[in-house]
Amino acid sequence: MNLDTFIFLALNGLTLAALLFIMASGLTLAFGLMRVVNLAHGAFYLLGGYIGVHVVHATDSLVLGVLAGGVVAMVGGVLMERLLLQRVRGLDLSEALLTIAVGLIIADALLVAYGGRPISLPLPPDLRMPMDLGVMMYPTFRVIIMAVAVALGLVLWIVMARTRIGAAIRAGVDDRETAMAQGINVPLLFAGVFAVASFLAGAAGVIGTSYMSLSQGLDVRVLMLSLVVIIIGGMGSLKGAAVGALITGMVSSFATGYLPQFALFFLFLPMTLILVFRPQGLFGRTT
């Protein structure tokens, strides 16, 4: 293997890992806090993507598009949390099933609204241009995706480690009952985390469409990828989501480069190994 190809593949893996981290970080935090997994996550990705691309077409502003996609998904998430999930609060399975139902409805509604054809995101040509990274030329927008993920990771880490909200979230993840007893409003905290998670799913829908196309059926794939990432990293762990995204992105990139036929197999391989040897995930705690 020559060095250039190696760097190229590594960068590709990093880009994918960045996108996976944006998708999975909110999901895993929400799960850690309330044992609620949002299985409509993929549908929110789709929703945010369609709306965002629409807005980019209308306004020519990429930033507005990403924000619009995120906000619409966030509104969807908040509505779902307030109107539906609250009614079955505490029954975590019922909550998960409700999110499945909402996911089906959203995806089908998007099919009616936008049709079955795949769409792409119109990026300004500057962003498609390659950028000199010192080691090789690489498309600018992919570098930006990586930067966004790193920034997001830093912000989340600072919030979690340095702020009172972060401390409250950590307390809630560790032990919900005790945190409640100490006067932390865990349900409200959860609503906030859930909103952020939905925002990230929607924003990821726009960001991801910069190089993957957006189409029906992608919702299930996105959901599956996010689940693989958080199963590897450990459900509820932010660090786990980062490491899980890195592993999945790298394995997927190198496998696609050298054995494209078996790319799917390699996608699931790390997850299966983790399940066998460390079922709680790399950074998960046993329940």
Place this chain on the structure above:
Amino acid sequence: MTTSRTLMIGGVSALALAAFQAQADDTVHVGVIGPTSGVFSFFGEQQRMGVELAIEEVGDSVAGHNIEVTFYDSQGDPEVVVDRLRAMQSRDDVDIVVGPVLGSTGLAGLDWARDSGMPTVISYSAPEDITMRDRAENVVRAGWTGAQPMFAFGEYVVEELGHKEIVMVGQDYSFPYNQIGGFLKSFCAAGGESVERIWHPTGTSDYSSILATLPEGDAVMYNGAGSDGLAFFQQYHDFGVDQRMPLIGGSNFFAVGDLPEMGDAALGGMSALQYAEGLETENFIAFRDAFWEMHGEDTMPLAPAEHGYVAFRMAIDAVEEAGSTDREPVISALRATEMPDAPRGPFYLDDYGNPVQNIYIYEVQERDGRLVNVPVETYEEVSQFGPYDPEEYMANEPDSRNFPPEDCSDPFYDEL
């Protein structure tokens, strides 16, 4: 008890439905099946629009029979197809089936039709064995086989474009196998050297690593379509591979609705199909204008629409020819189909039930502010067997991941 009561109620309502839908003998009931929901709904919607145009043109009756049409949603799912076809046969008294549209559903439809004897006109579905090794007397096709347009394209790529070493990236399943199989046979016969095949799982959205390890050649062919094709197209340009090697496509790459999303980068892209929306024949213009009048100018009629239109007209013509809806005469009329005035150009069915038709090599050009596939070369009367003898062709093993061989100096090509 509750269970049995519900079963009873369900049964009674099913009986009522059956009675309600029982047809008088003076009707010809056509069942149209395609994926109008789900991932592949674009194809089903196109077919539906084409059929609706044909319904309007044909009118209310044929050979003294009232025409009645019912649309069924296949959901792109073979299991659903079998269920809907059963409903057509025994609940709704359908006389002729038009569709299915997709590869897997086409095979499911064929499998069912063989047992039921239902006259069936398969539209866009392209697995070659539907009209080859697994053919059934009562099943004909209005469309194509995967290899059919590629026989012409393989020759054209060597002789006119001068590419002798091709790198192909394709979706890993039988339709792309068949496309590249047809391509390789004529490509090698015309003096090509090799086609390196790289297969990726259907549903891949990140091609950056395939592009990172792409071997060198005279041109790259993407052999697939849909969201995979669009993502590949975009990333191919993102990484500037288009500066090194031109990109050509399998038949569906530019042809099934992704051009507006690809944008101007698609200009000059080439492929081959039995249909091109940039045709300028009188029959085609008339078809396109009527289609636009009915469905609006924003929707371009593409191959699945024309194939649905033609399939429906084949069905009605067969009833007219037979003078009744009796299966035997309808089937023999179907098998004898000749359509000199089809929008895509004249065609007739071969002895195996597949059209012998024009293949257009087309190029993406801009016309009236939109991107259109414009024919630049026409190969007339191409059959599903290309230049080969049908029996010898079918004696070969079906195209697969690694067959036919990728190197044109392989002895396989000397014996062809």
Place this chain on the structure above:
Amino acid sequence: MRNDTPIIIGLIAVLLLWPLVMGDYAVSQGNRAMIYALMALSFSVLAGRLGWFSLCQTSFAGISGYTVAILGVKYGWPAGAVIPTAILVAVAFAVVFGLLTVRSRKVSFLMLTLALGQMVWALSFQWVDMTGGYNGISGIRMPMVLGINFNDDRIFFALLAVVTLLMFLGVRRLYQSRFGLLLLGIQENEERMRALGHPVYLARFVAFVLAGAIAAVAGVFLVFDMGIMSPSPLGLDHAVWVLTAAVLGGYRTLWGPALGVVILVALEALVSQFTDRHTMVIGLVLLLCILLMPRGLAEVFGQFRNRKAKSATASS
């Protein structure tokens, strides 16, 4: 468990009459309903007894279906060898998946089975040489046995009805057995059962494999009913469909899942005549069930009957 003899007698009567009275399409719909009732039963064994909601039971049906298709069509094995092998292969998968998931609970279990089910689905369309990929494998037919053509819808119905009924009665026995009670006990209080010395993981694992076997039988009938095997029955939408049926009918009861399937099949047949929005319909049904009657129709009816019985004793 209440006395459900009237239900069983009623069911037998309906199953006897159905192929005699109804038209061809209703019979084939009956076949599909029974096949999916078996899958819903497989789901409900885990959901109702252990609180384990699985999204990979349809995968086991798919695995046995593919095994039938591959061995029967590609390798030409006789049906007598194909069918038991298919069930064994699916059970082997259930053993592996059971080992991978046995320690997880509730939502984690749901997520794991979702991921594992998707993995099998990916395998089914990726392993083209074996499975035929997207196009699948066609031409799968029931064998003739003693001059009886099992491809006839009505004869197929009779065979399937007998098997389905036996499987339900078998599960009925299971629910009443000590093992069934142990499972319920584990669902209620796992720690207590462990403290009492019961092998909790082993019991859950055995239940998982049993449920897999039920789905495997459904898969064999599924593939013979359709005549073609493709990746679609392994997709997430089918898994969610089965889950919805079980929740609608009442996954905690024995007959609930069958009831749910019958209603969903009838509903889909009805809805498909007016709209293509079947996905949305399934989503709405699931949504309403969870919000309005999370225990399903069977328990709603059960409560209704209890109340009537009570008011009858009160007035006498």
